[in-house]
Amino acid sequence: xxxNSRRNFMKTLGASLGVAGIAGGSGLLNSCARVESNTGxxxxxxxxxxxxxEVDKAxxxxxxxxxxxxxxxxxxxxxxxKSWVMVIDLSKCRNARECMKACQNHHQLRPEQHHINVLQMxxxxxxxxxxxxxxxxxxxxxxxxxxxxxxATFKRDDGIVLIDNERCIGCRFCIAACPYSARVFNWFExxxxxxxxxxxxxxxANVPQKKGTISKCLFSADRLRDGKLPSCVSACPNGxxxxxxxxxxxxxxxxTKETVSFSELxxxxxxxxxxxxxxxxxxxxxxxxxxxxxxxxxxxxxxHKS
Amino acid sequence: xxxxxxxITAIMIFLSxxxxxxxxxVPDDQKNVAxxxxxxxxxxxxxxxxxxxxxxxxxxxxxxxNVLPLVPPPVDITSEKMQKNTEGEIFYKITHGRGAMPQxxxxxxxxxxxxxxxxxxxxxxxxxxxxxNAPATKxxxxxxxxxxxxxxxxxxxxxxxxxxxxxxxxxxxxxAKKNFGNxxxxxxxxxxxxxxxxxxxxxxIGDEEGYVNIVVALDETFIADxxxxxxAKVGQLKQVQKLIRPGVLWSTNENIQIWLLISYICVTGxxxxxxGYVAFQLFRIKKSSKTESSNIS
Numbered sequence: 001x002x003x004n005s006r007r008n009f010m011k012t013l014g015a016s017l018g019v020a021g022i023a024g025g026s027g028l029l030n031s032c033a034r035v036e037s038n039t040g041x042x043x044x045x046x047x048x049x050x051x052x053x054e055v056d057k058a059x060x061x062x063x064x065x066x067x068x069x070x071x072x073x074x075x076x077x078x079x080x081x082k083s084w085v086m087v088i089d090l091s092k093c094r095n096a097r098e099c100m101k102a103c104q105n106h107h108q109l110r111p112e113q114h115h116i117n118v119l120q121m122x123x124x125x126x127x128x129x130x131x132x133x134x135x136x137x138x139x140x141x142x143x144x145x146x147x148x149x150x151x152a153t154f155k156r157d158d159g160i161v162l163i164d165n166e167r168c169i170g171c172r173f174c175i176a177a178c179p180y181s182a183r184v185f186n187w188f189e190x191x192x193x194x195x196x197x198x199x200x201x202x203x204x205a206n207v208p209q210k211k212g213t214i215s216k217c218l219f220s221a222d223r224l225r226d227g228k229l230p231s232c233v234s235a236c237p238n239g240x241x242x243x244x245x246x247x248x249x250x251x252x253x254x255x256t257k258e259t260v261s262f263s264e265l266x267x268x269x270x271x272x273x274x275x276x277x278x279x280x281x282x283x284x285x286x287x288x289x290x291x292x293x294x295x296x297x298x299x300x301x302x303x304h305k306s
Numbered sequence: 307x308x309x310x311x312x313x314i315t316a317i318m319i320f321l322s323x324x325x326x327x328x329x330x331x332v333p334d335d336q337k338n339v340a341x342x343x344x345x346x347x348x349x350x351x352x353x354x355x356x357x358x359x360x361x362x363x364x365x366x367x368x369x370x371x372n373v374l375p376l377v378p379p380p381v382d383i384t385s386e387k388m389q390k391n392t393e394g395e396i397f398y399k400i401t402h403g404r405g406a407m408p409q410x411x412x413x414x415x416x417x418x419x420x421x422x423x424x425x426x427x428x429x430x431x432x433x434x435x436x437x438x439n440a441p442a443t444k445x446x447x448x449x450x451x452x453x454x455x456x457x458x459x460x461x462x463x464x465x466x467x468x469x470x471x472x473x474x475x476x477x478x479x480x481x482a483k484k485n486f487g488n489x490x491x492x493x494x495x496x497x498x499x500x501x502x503x504x505x506x507x508x509x510x511i512g513d514e515e516g517y518v519n520i521v522v523a524l525d526e527t528f529i530a531d532x533x534x535x536x537x538a539k540v541g542q543l544k545q546v547q548k549l550i551r552p553g554v555l556w557s558t559n560e561n562i563q564i565w566l567l568i569s570y571i572c573v574t575g576x577x578x579x580x581x582g583y584v585a586f587q588l589f590r591i592k593k594s595s596k597t598e599s600s601n602i603s
Contacts, residue, residue, distance in 0.1 A: 081514060081546050082485075091413075094406070140549065157550050229486055237374075237406070239363075245485050247544050248511050252486035256363060259487035293408035 068200055072164060075203035075221070078156030084219055085159070086135070086233070087242035087251055087265060089287040093118065093131040094238055094294035102235030106220060108207050110191045113184045115217035116232050120298040129300045130289035133240065135232065136161060136182035136217035137274060137282035144174035144183065153214070159246075159283050160219050164203055168213040175214065179278055183216045219243075229254050238293070246283075330378075330404060332395045339394035343420045345427060350436040353425025356418055357383075360410065368429060376406045384429040396423050445528035446470060447478075451520065451538040458504040458535070460522060462496050472500025476524060480504050482541075483519035483534075512541025 041057040066074070095118050103115050116135040122128075138161050145153050145161060152167035153174055175183045190209035199208050204221035220230035228234070233241040233254035244251035244262060251262045265271070271285040343349050357365075364380045366372035373380040381388045391399070400419050403409035410419060428435050444465040451458055458480060462473040476496045481488035494504040512518040518541040522533040 081544065083547065083549075092408075094408075096406075155550060157548065159549065227485070238408075243486065247546055248484055248513075250484035250487075250489050252484070257487050259484050259489040261489070291412040293410075293413055294403065295409060 065200060068166070071200070072166065072203050075162060075164070076154060076156065078158035078160065079221075079225060080157070081247065082158040082224075083246040084138070084224065085244065085246045085251065085262060085283050085285065086138075086219070086230075087262070087271065087285045087287060088133055089240050089242070089269075090130055090132060090289035091287065091292050092238045092240045092294075093133060093289075095120075095131045095298065096237055098235045098237055099133060099232035099241070102231040103217070104191075106207075106223075106231040107205060107215065108191050108196065108209050109184075109215070110188065113186075113215065115182075115184070115215070120296075120300055122300050128289070128292075129296045129298065130292065131296070131298070132286070132289075133232075134180065134182075134274075135219075135284060137180050137280065137284045138217075138219065140281035140283065141279055143177040143179065143278075143280060147173040147177045149173065160221055161216070162203065162218050162221065163206060163214055163216060165206060165210045165213040165215075166201055166203075168210075170212040170214070172214065179275055179280065180282075183214050186211050186213055186215060330399060332398045336398040337392055337394045339397060341393045341397075341420055341423060343417060343424060345424055345433065345436070347436045349421045349424045350428050352418070353421035353423070353428075354437065356414065356422050357425050360414065361422070364406070378405055380407070383426045388426065389430050393423050393427065396426055442527055442529045445473060445476075445524055445530040447522060447524055447530045447533050449520075449522040449533045449535060451535050451540060453539050456506045456508075456540045458506065458520060458522065460494070460496065460502040460504065462500050462502075462524065462530075464528060473528075474498050474500055476528070478502055478504075479523050479525070480506075481521045481523070482510060483521060488521050506540045508542075510541045511544055512539070514544050514546060515539070516541050516543045 042054050043057055043060075044052055044054055046052055097118055099116050100114060100118060103109070104111070104113070107115055109115065116133055119132045119134055121130055121132045138159055140155075140159065142155055142161050145155050148154075149171060150167050150169055152165070152169070153161065153163045155161050170185070172185055175181075175185060186209050189211050193208070193211075196208035201208065201210075202222060204218065204225065206215050206218060209215055220228075220232075223230055229243050229252065233243045236254050239253050239255040241254045242251040242260070242262075242265065243254065244259070246262060249262050250259050251265060252259045266285050266287075269287040271287050273282040273285055276282070361383075364374045364376065365383055366374070366380075368382065369384045371382045371385070373382055388396075397419060399407070400414075400422060401409065401411040403411075414422070427433050428437055446463045446465075448461045448463075449458055460478055462476055462478065463470040464473040464476075474496055478494050478496065479490060480492050480494065481490045491507060491510060492504055494502045496502045506518075506520075510518060516539050517537045518539075520535040520538050520540075522535065524530045
């Protein structure tokens with residue numbers, strides 16, 4: 001009898017201590033989240049539309065950020081009803097490298113890391129050289145996702161191949177599997193690591209980057225969710241990129257904002273995909289470098305002569 | 307000392323760059339090439355179209371000086387610097403390009419490049435302008451969708467001295483809203499009564515239920531609000547392919563292998579059957595022990 005009551009006492013004590021702990025903890029958290037409410041104090045804010053506004057400090061509330069779990073969930077599901085495709089017009093590229101800069105800024109990449117890279121190409125000894133931007137091809141039959149032992153990289157319903165760096169163990173099997181060399185590894189501390197320390201991971205932009213994990217092009221999935229074109233597409237000054245939804249058969253040029261029929265564009269210009277013989281079914285289409293808008297100014301080592 | 311010489315070289319390089327940016331030498335034999343196309347309204351109009359499509363993104367709107375900040379900088383086509391060029395010089399520059407300016411010789415035909423030259427000549431003070439910049443008139447646009455016949459009915463009016471009257475022979479552009487912009491689906495001209503009927507092409511794709519957001523706009527010589535017809539059920543249904551099924555090991559449907567699927571189902575089925583069998587046996591043991599104990603008592 002005595003034993004029994006003591007056990008009960010311990011039980012209630014433990015439970016009440018636990019409840020008190022939770023209550024106290026949440027109280028602490030609340031006080032952190034609350035912004036100082038001195039009325040009269042005004043601060044200037046830049047809105048997303050580019051206007052500078054003055055707001056009373058008392059009215060400020062922390063913005064609703066999706067939690068990591070929610071972000072991961074919607075990141076895996078994709079944007080319903082879409083099927084993203086990119087068309088790259090090789091005849092327009094002049095190696096301005098604005099796409100690479102915008103991409104590295106958006107995804108917090110070090111200078112040597114590229115989600116998109118502009119390559120200098122020459123197909124055979126006597127053919128004309130050209131510039132070729134090369135992002136991830138977002139294959140419909142991706143070799144990379146199949147080799148991942150922890151299901152960190154995956155294909156979404158809207159066609160994008162993504163990585164969850166909270167799951168990635170850094171084995172680099174996917175780098176070996178990708179025939180397009182689209183993936184990069186964070187060998188060192190990522191760019192601006194101190195600046196973004198403690199920021200919640202965003203799976204759709206793969207930021208902040210994490211040392212010891214993989215990173216790759218993800219068609220700026222976070223921007224697509226906001227209805228914006230990917231960073232590289234909007235940054236291009238020469239009208240190289242077309243981007244859109246294959247389901248509605250429309251692609252929009254990032255520079256001129258002209259919208260055309262996707263099927264007509266690739267049919268008229270004899271578009272092709274990279275290494276289609278591998279059966280990877282890429283989602284990035286290339287228009288051949290015919291009637292180039294800019295002369296080729298790079299230096300290409302002649303690897304075709306023996 | 308060293309720093310100073312470095313500075314001087316830097317300034318020299320900058321100056322030489324600046325000089326080279328200003329002068330764009332055209333070979334003498336190209337300077338005075340005559341324009342084979344006559345300077346008339348038709349050519350200037352076509353040239354304007356080509357200019358808007360190919361040149362405006364950097365050279366800006368004529369006369370507004372809203373050029374892109376590039377090096378060397380693009381020049382507004384109405385400026386004195388541009389108009390100083392002979393027709394042959396402009397043609398040469400359009401053809402060959404320099405720096406950020408594309409070589410349009412590859413993408414625009416000779417005649418069309420001469421038409422662009424003609425359009426630029428429209429702003430030459432020595433020439434009689436073909437396109438007169440009349441102040442834009444105010445106009446009103448009304449539109450509705452006939453969902454049964456898949457037609458857009460349009461009525462346009464413009465502001466005359468004595469109120470709004472019907473607007474004949476005006477060009478109207480019909481577009482459909484897509485993810486990142488509007489795609490043009492056709493053009494139509496208003497008749498004598500200011501009305502026009504546009505038949506929506508069969509191939510237009512809407513959303514999953516076939517709804518399309520249609521945008522109707524007058525050409526730029528009129529100031530009129532763009533009419534947006536939201537959720538018109540005139541398009542084809544958008545076909546959405548399901549790429550991924552949850553729980554598929556190889557991540558896309560097509561990669562699933564039948565032998566693997568069958569063996570997986572068989573093995574899991576067998577496992578569940580075994581568990582069920584064991585549970586059933588346990589139940590039987592319990593039951594029999596109960597009956598036995600009751601038998602003893």
